[in-house]
Amino acid sequence: MYTxxxxxxxxxxxxxxxxxxxxxxxxxxxxxxxxAALAHLSSADLVLLDVNLPDTEGFELCRIIxxxxxxxxxxxxxxxxxxxxxxxxxxxxxxxxxxPFSLPVLRKRIAAVLKRRRAWEDVYADGxxxxxxxxxxxxxxxxxxxxxxTEYRLLKIFTGSKGSVLxxxxxxxxxxxxxENYVDxxxxxxxxxxxxxxxxxxxxKYIKTIYGIGYVWNGECQ
Numbered sequence: 310m311y312t313x314x315x316x317x318x319x320x321x322x323x324x325x326x327x328x329x330x331x332x333x334x335x336x337x338x339x340x341x342x343x344x345a346a347l348a349h350l351s352s353a354d355l356v357l358l359d360v361n362l363p364d365t366e367g368f369e370l371c372r373i374i375x376x377x378x379x380x381x382x383x384x385x386x387x388x389x390x391x392x393x394x395x396x397x398x399x400x401x402x403x404x405x406x407x408x409p410f411s412l413p414v415l416r417k418r419i420a421a422v423l424k425r426r427r428a429w430e431d432v433y434a435d436g437x438x439x440x441x442x443x444x445x446x447x448x449x450x451x452x453x454x455x456x457x458x459t460e461y462r463l464l465k466i467f468t469g470s471k472g473s474v475l476x477x478x479x480x481x482x483x484x485x486x487x488x489e490n491y492v493d494x495x496x497x498x499x500x501x502x503x504x505x506x507x508x509x510x511x512x513x514k515y516i517k518t519i520y521g522i523g524y525v526w527n528g529e530c531q
Contacts (some may be wrong), residue, residue, distance in 0.1 A: 311423055312336035314353035316346040316370070317385065318363050329412055330419075341380065343370045350378055355423060358402075360386040360393070374403040379471060381422045385410070391463045413414065433468040438508055438515070440464055454507050459484070459500050467516065467526035476523035 313330055317323040318341050327339040338349045343365035346356065356374060359402035365511040371382050381403040386393070389407040397405040403422050406415060431443040440456075442465055447454040456464065466475065466483050477497060484492040492500075501524070505516055517525045 310333060310336055311354040312338060312345060312352055313419070314349055314356045315339045316341075316356060316362060317359045318342065318344065318361070326415075330416075333416060335419075343367075346370065347373065347377070350374060350380070353380060354426070355419065356380060356382045357385050357419075358382050360384060360388050360397070368396055371397070371402055373378075373401045376472060378473065379469060381426050383418060383422060385415075433464070437513055440468070449508050449513070453476055455502070456507070457500075459496075460504050460507075463500055463504060467524070471526050474519055474523055479523065480510075 313335050315323055315326050315330075315337060317326065317339070320341070323339045323341065327337040331337050335404060338353060340346050341360045341363070346358070346362075346373065347370075350356075358367050358371060358374075363368065367384060367386065371384075374380060375383060381428060382401060383404040383406060384397045384402050385406050385408060386397075387408045394405045394407075403425075404418050406418060431441065433440040433442070438447075438449050440461075442461060445456075445461060447456055462484060463480070467481060480497060481494070484497070501516060508515055515527055517527055519525060
């Protein structure tokens with residue numbers, strides 16, 4: 310189930326959207342300002358974002374969201390000028406819908422954006438490293454790479470959190486699966502070191518250690 314964060318200061322609209330999307334089977338997190346949106350960002354899979362929030366402009370908030378997490382953002386706004394729409398896309402928005410709008414159309418737009426997200430999540434590629442998480446294949450340059458299931462899971466976590474600091478505790482929590490296959494501190498270190506040996510060389514550094522805190526995935530050739 311996908312969870313949608315609704316950042317909208319109009320209480321009636323916010324509650325109406327939350328009710329409609331919950332009826333469609335989505336998890337919903339309705340908030341009224343940017344500060345609350347950022348506080349709940351880690352639990353969301355998509356953001357519906359009003360441009361005119363009381364504590365921040367939606368365009369600037371979108372930039373912050375995109376730096377913090379690779380997550381789709383759909384603008385919902387009364388600002389219907391072409392320059393506003395262009396600004397929405399330029400700051401990283403995935404779609405731009407002007408008010409008033411049709412709920413059935415909004416649901417279709419959400420479904421389309423989430424479908425693109427699923428396709429993006431299945432494959433990571435940056436020109437040097439390619440990882441197909443659905444097909445369990447990978448390559449670095451012209452060489453094929455074999456990863457273990459735990460290494461694939463770690464890579465999925467890293468590539469989905471580009472630029473964000475992941476503490477060791479966060480990684481261990483995410484690696485604990487529904488069958489309670491336990492990964493301890495030593496195993497985590499061993500797996501990260503193995504991934505580094507397989508994908509990094511003098512020209513390509515992906516996993517940066519933040520000493521005493523955790524790791525950051527650079528997500529590009531360095």
